Amino acid sequence: MNRLKLNGQNYLERGAGILLPVTSLPSPYGIGSFGKEAYAFVDFLEAAGQTYWQVLPLGPTSYGDSPYQSFSAFSGNPYLIDLDLLIQQGLLTQAEVDAFDWGDDPASVDYAKLYENRFQVLHSAFLRSPCQTAPEFAVFCAENRFWLEDYSLYMAVKNYFGGKEWLAWPEDIRLRTEEAVKSYSALLKEEIAFWKFCQYEFFRQWFSLKTYANQKGIRIVGDIPIYVALDSADVWVHGDQFQLDERRRPVRVAGVPPDLFSAAGQLWGNPLYDWDYMEKDQFTWWKNRMAASAKLYDVIRIDHFIGVVNYYSIPAGDDTARNGEWMQGPGEKLLDAIENVLGDARVIAEDLGVVTPAVRGLQQKSGYPGMKLLEYAFDSDGKNGNLPCHYEKNTVVYGGTHDNETLKGFFERQNQSVLWFAHSYLNTRTNHEIPQAVIRAGYASSADLAVFQMQDFLGLDNRARMNTPSTIGGSNWRWRLTKGELTPELAQSMRLLAELYGR
Template identity: 55%
Template sequence: MAKSKQKQTRACGVLLPIFSLSSEYGIGAFSKQAYEFVDFLEKAGQSYWQILPLGPTSYGDSPYQSFSTFAGNPYFIDITKLIEEGLLTKAEADKYDFGSSDEYIDYEKLYRSRYKLLQKAFENLDKARNAKTLKKEFEAFKKSPDNDWLKDYSLFMALKNANGGRSWITWDEDIRLRKSAAMKAAFTKYAAEVEFYSFLQFMFLKQWTALKEYANGKGIEIIGDIPIYVAFDSADTWANPELFQLDKKNTPIDVAGCPPDAFSATGQLWGNPLYRWDYHKKTGYKWWMKRIAHCYKLYDVVRIDHFRGFDEYYAIPYGNPTAEIGEWRKGPGYDLFDTMKKELGEKKVIAEDLGYLTPSVIKLVKRTGFPGMKILQFAFDSREESDYLPHNYTKNCIVYTGTHDNETTRGWYNRLPKNDKKFCKEYLGIHYAKDAVWECIRAAFASVSDTAIIPMQDYLELDMSARINTPSTLGGNWVWRMDKNALTDELCSKMHDYARIYGRLK
């Protein structure tokens, strides 16, 4: 992915979030369907499976607003595997309602039932078929220096439950400010719950590691996603306030977002805490190095979200209702990535460099050598020449028809303005609307770009009902699930043909 002395090879892959798999029990998981998807990718000649962040989700269900940048989402733990291991019975699992739809995730039902069932599995630890080994592995997991975030995260979740799910900024001052006596008392009071949340992380990593190793064994690499920011209501912010622009009461001073533009008159107010980059620099970016190293335990390639923020970031005064008032400030720039290369070695990275790019961001991306992203759906503006048109690509980039934030290509094409659609038809040689999606895929594959990644919904030619996320909206996002009969031999053969024809076979 990133530049190296070895010759670059053309490759292709599929974008499909874990939650969109067709597993049982209400949401995609590390289940047999995940393994079958890996088998499908291998047969279809693919090299990459791109997923979204794996963290535990909070209000709004977005994987980009997580309770922890290190923890994994317990919803992805495969219930069937827990039954096979003797941690649950099928009768225990069948007692709960996880939602009746195979097409969409019902997060409210999951929230009300999944943790209760996982609690049962935790209580049944002694009944597991290999209880002795499991307990030994769990103890080693808790003691590992790689998991020094675990205790804070597990206590954070226990305290969150004790406080009715409210943000940590509303907790009693002693625990909010992590005073030693209050912390000691909390660890004692919530010891059993801390153990439960630690157990969930143990099971998550155990199951994910097995799936990743299976994929790697089939020649499939995992592309994961690291959001630039952490959520304010997270164990990361609560446990490490010195890393962020907070006041003495740990209240944010300024928060993250984007200024007004053609798409949003009031800008985007994300609300994430901003980093004290001067402090991070003094520590040699220690927390960042730990965070990135953790990502490379989970993924083979890391897509860094909102890459522009490392060059310059937009700061909005905390409490402002919109992003209209704010200012651009300098980020760490190349210094962070220089440190990363020295400490972690050459790693495969994708820079999410979408949106308006200043000359300094373009310079930063070029200096790192990381490939940027090209989105075909952004290419067909009949009024001007676009960098996203395939004839303008360089080899060192990743081309997508669309991302998780875009419309499906079928939905996008159907809604294109008249002049843009005319240009799109001319450019791609589309004679019939039914061929539009595959002509877009063909253009991505035929491009000079080293890697082409196609969302699964586009291979399935699905309409807007299969859209993953509409930015700046709440509700109806992150819920799409793939039909259990979607992965046909015919589709596999067609994907393989495209990979072969355009020199992208793994």
């Protein structure tokens, strides 16, 4: 199973990367997309000496707008379809697109306005599209039939019932009786075709952008959550793969136990996998998922990797995570199953949290590089494993992830003990110097890959924070770049740093 060496090379080539969600790119239409600003960002990465672009999950989002709670583990977010490219195809006019209100703050995504307006525009494009008679569209539908048919029906039925979760649908279609599936498929035929059109355009635009990035020497790092949302086509269609009762309702749900940061723990609410059933099924669903991800990305970061070894199981219906218990996951059996579908794609194990010897042993045996966070490095002493002096080569170092504060925001609120240790370790004098010194320390480390949020190179405070865990709404998932922030001078300074440390 060990993939640490491929063709005699390290698992990941030494390099540097930027964490920036596609949604955070500039655009005149309320949210980042796969259009010209995405290509301009790739050009910026190349000029800045970067070799990796890490994005957040690309799936369609639901209530709360989190990319980690998606309607499907296989489909793409229609919000990311670039409208200017549809205009160039003759499917929309500029006047039509400009007639909608996309929000008045270019530095923030207004998801309410997107929800109200984006699908109206995409419907107009769909009605003019000749895709349904195009050979390329037929090939796309055939190649993705294993998920596309079910997802498109799911979305059509969801809209038919006013956006309600599938657990609130009439029983016949909720339980997917053969007669109900046939009936709704006929009734919603055009709406089903619309959702297929959205996926066709999404993947066509994404693969064009990915090809451009790869040609520029930029590898795409994609992030996949270990669990899927309860309100998803995956759970509706593949209920046998999850811990559900005979009425298809969750028996146990996911989360993490109470700790120093949360007295009640974290109740995520995702349905848990029925690992015994999955093993008997030869992990088919997971193999399909990883094969699809390996096409989307060059490197796949598995979020909450520790859940492969042991997972926290909470009784469905509980208000907190206090009554959960640790259960054994599939471990090496799952990794062996997905090994043959990854092709040339690499995997990063997000091994943050309660890392037991079993978790560490599986991560090392697989060869998947683990993660270190520099924001966690300065709160104790010189034995802290997040300090760069302790890294092994097969490691990915981050300043912080999408769930963390920006470096500036983080160090603005640390106590004197943390600041003293940071100054001593980083050889800095003023607090203002620390964030850039942290970046330099990550670049100078032996970690094969150093990834920092774009906000940190821009020196932004917590007003640019991407997400605060265990909260919904507010400023979560909203931050965006504005035009002109990525300057040639910034690219040059980043390139010099990357070259200095052999990245």
